[in-house]
Amino acid sequence: MNLKQLEYFIAIAEEHQITAAARRLHISQPPLSYELAKLEKELGCQLVVRGPRSVSLTEAGKVLYDRATHLIAMAHAAEREVASVGTGAGGTITIGVDPGCSGLMPQDRLLDLRRSFPNAEIEIREAATPGIMDLLDGSITDIGVVRTPFKSDGLRCRFAAAEPLVAVMPPDHEVGEEASCTVDDLAGSPIIAYRSLLPELSKAFEVTGSSLRVTTLVDDPRTAALWAREGMGIALIPRSLLRVTDTGEQFIKELACRELESRPAVIWKAQHAASDLFRTAIALLGDLS
Structure with a gap:
């Protein structure tokens, strides 16, 4: 199994069709089909189910797709970093950012990083904290900017x-006091929640015996705020996102619930090989304060 075979397999998995995958890879269909069959023979299992017009992944194929995307990303990251250092470009730093931390990313400090390393390449990857943890574990990102809760084993x-959290409330859905609200105040209201918050949110409502009514579920808290701006419900987002999110004329009230507070954090692997670029990035990011 080699990287070329993995790239071919990824194309098939994402296009759901051999012909479309071959077109994406700029090769003809027969060699692509041959490489797929060769890969299945090497691994000793069927990776795709071939239909009349499309292909779908088997369970083994789904596992391989997940691993292959990480391996290819790592290979490309290594190529970029080696090439940039080899040509005197200054190296590459990849920062994984939870969208819920977007309001805390110190843009002025990133400008300082650019001034210190004018030829370096800075790559930003966005995902919820669990996704950033996976990217960090796979060495696809060097630094993570995430939110609790997360497991810190092996990390600095x-x-x-x-x-x-703050509640972004359209006028039609206003509840609570002038500047704050409680979980009880939100009971029965249409809530727009981001997916990674849902377990903690459900727990907080369960503890108080309040009725949680999530009418819209999104991946990015910034999207939740935008939907609230259009009157679709009450969005619950980290307070710092107000710096980078246009909430329009909605009411903004702090949610008085300690259990739903979170701590942003800058994280990196304890055993990460520290280059000058990496050390400077860590120093400039600080604790996001």
């Missing part, structure tokens, strides 16, 4: 202060 962490 710099935690910022705890941050509350």
Whole structure:
């Protein structure tokens, strides 16, 4: 099994069709079909189910797709970093950012990083904290900017202060006091929640015996705020996102619930090979304060 075969397999998995995958790879269909069959023979299992017009992944194929995307990303990251250092470009730093931390990313400090390393390449990858943890574990990202809760085994962490959620409320859905609200106030209201918050949110409502009514579920808290701006419900987002999100004329109220506060953190592998670029990035990011 080699990287070329993995790239071919990824194309097939994402296009759901041998012909479309061959077109994407700029090769003809027969060699692609041959490489797929060869890969299945090497691994000793069927990776795709071939239909009359499309292909679908088997369970083994799904596992391989997940691993292959990480391996290819790591290979490309290594190529870029080696090439940039070899040509004197200054190296590459990849920072994985949870969208819920977007309001805390210190743009002025990233400008300082650019001034210190004018030829370096800075890559930003966005995913929820569990996704960033996977990218960090696979060495696809060098640094993570994430939110609690997460497992810190094998990591170095710099935690910022705890941050509350705020409720972005359209006028038609206003509840609570002038500047704050509680979980009880939100009971029965249409809630727009981002997916990674849902377990903690459900737990908080369960503890108080309040009725949680999630009418819209999104992946990015910034999207939740935008939907609230259009009157679709009450969005619950980290307070710092207000810096980078246009909430329009909605009411903004702090949610008085300690259990739903989270701590942003800068994290990296304890055993990460520290280049000058990496050390400077860590120093400039600090604890996001």
